[in-house]
Amino acid sequence: MKEIRILCVYDGYITEEVMSKMKELEEFGARITMVSDDEMKDVGDVTNRMLLLEQKGLEAAPTYKTLLENCPDKEILVVHCTSINKEVLEACPKLKAAVVLRGGIENVDINELTKRKIPLINTSWRSADAVSDAAVGMMIAENKNIARSHHYMKEGRWVKSYVNQKYIHNMNKCTVGLIGYGAIGSRVAKKLKGFDSDILVYDPFVSREMIEKDGVKVVDLDQLLEASDFVSMHLRLSDQTKKIMGKREFAKMKKTAYFINTARAGLVDTSALVEVLKDREIGGAAIDVFDQEPLPTDHPYLELENITLTSHLAGTASDTPVVSVEIGVEKLKDFLTGMTEENDR
Structure with missing residues (x-):
C-alpha cells in the first residue's frame, strides 16, 4: 500500500486533541503530520478569521508560514480556517486533495484548485x-x-x-x-x-x-x-x-x-x-x-x-469540532480507498 502524506493544521477551535482522530487514517496508508496554526490560538481568533474571510475575502487573510514550510511533500492538506491560497498551492506540487473542516469554504482559492484539478472536501453539515x-x-x-x-x-x-x-x-x-x-x-x-x-x-x-x-x-x-x-x-x-x-x-x-x-x-x-x-x-x-x-x-x-x-452563537456547540473531524475522517477514508483502488488497477 502506497503511503499518502497528510498535513493537518489544528487551531484554537479544532484542537490538537480533536484533530488527532485523523490518525485513524493511518490504517488506510496515511502518514499524518500535525501542526498548530498559532495565529488562531483560541475561539475568538477563529471567529475573527471567519468574519474577515466572509467580509473581505481570501486575499485579506494571512498565509500561515508554518503550513508553507511543511506542505511541499504532502498529498493532502487538512485545515479548519487556515488559508489554502495560491501561495500555498504553489508550494504543494504533489497535492491530490484539500480538506476544509467547516461548512464555509471562504478560506480556499477555489479557482486555483479547479485549475489544478484538485478536489475539495469540506464538512458542509458539521454545525x-x-x-x-x-x-x-x-x-x-x-x-x-x-x-x-x-x-x-x-x-x-x-x-x-x-x-x-x-x-x-x-x-x-x-x-x-x-x-x-x-x-x-x-x-x-x-x-x-x-x-x-x-x-x-x-x-x-x-x-x-x-x-x-x-x-x-x-x-x-x-x-x-x-x-x-x-x-x-x-x-x-x-x-x-x-x-x-x-x-x-x-x-x-x-x-x-x-x-x-x-x-x-x-x-x-x-x-x-x-x-x-x-x-x-x-x-x-x-x-x-x-x-x-x-x-x-x-x-x-x-x-x-x-x-x-445573540452574539453569533447559533453554531456553537461542544459537539461541532468533534463532528467536523469525524465527517472529515469518513470522507477521507472514502477518498483514500478510491486512490488505493485506482493504484491497484
Whole structure:
C-alpha cells in the first residue's frame, strides 16, 4: 500500500486533541503530520478569521508560514480556517486533495484548485444540528418574548404586555418560510414538523424534487414572504445571494411576521431591516449574525424593542469540532480507498 502524506493544521477551535482522530487514517496508508496554526490560538481568533474571510475575502487573510514550510511533500492538506491560497498551492506540487473542516469554504482559492484539478472536501453539515436548533429556538424566543422577559425581570420588572401581544401565536398555527434548504434548512423543517407548523421553502439551488420529497411545499420568494409568519434564512452567501433580503422583500412580509437570521449577515440589507423594524412594518426579528462583530454599542438594533439578538452563537456547540473531524475522517477514508483502488488497477 502506497503511503499518502497528510498535513493537518489544528487551531484554537479544532484542537490538537480533536484533530488527532485523523490518525485513524493511518490504517488506510496515511502518514499524518500535525501542526498548530498559532495565529488562531483560541475561539475568538477563529471567529475573527471567519468574519474577515466572509467580509473581505481570501486575499485579506494571512498565509500561515508554518503550513508553507511543511506542505511541499504532502498529498493532502487538512485545515479548519487556515488559508489554502495560491501561495500555498504553489508550494504543494504533489497535492491530490484539500480538506476544509467547516461548512464555509471562504478560506480556499477555489479557482486555483479547479485549475489544478484538485478536489475539495469540506464538512458542509458539521454545525447543521447546532444552527437548526438555534434557528427554531430564536423563533420561539422572539415570538414568546423569552429574552425580553428575562431582561426585564433582571431589572426587577414584571412585564406582561409586549409590542407583539396581539400576534403571539402557537407554532402549530404558524407558517414558516425557509429561504434555503441545504443541510441546515432541511433540519429546521424536520424539527418544525414536531410543532405541526406549515412549511414553505424557497431555494433556487436545490431541485423541487429534492425538497418536496420531505413533504414541504416549494414556492417562489414572493409567495413565501407574503404567506409566512416566520421567514428564516438558510442560504450560503454568494454573489447571487448577497442582500437577497432588502427593502422590496421586507415590504412583502406580513406586518406580524418575524425575520430570523442565523446564516450570514451579508444575505440582508441591514439598513432596510432596521427601517422596517423601527416603523413596525414587520412583527420582529431574531438575529445572530452581523455586518460588524462585535456589534457596535451605537448600533440601531440596540434601540429596538422588537428584536432578539445573540452574539453569533447559533453554531456553537461542544459537539461541532468533534463532528467536523469525524465527517472529515469518513470522507477521507472514502477518498483514500478510491486512490488505493485506482493504484491497484
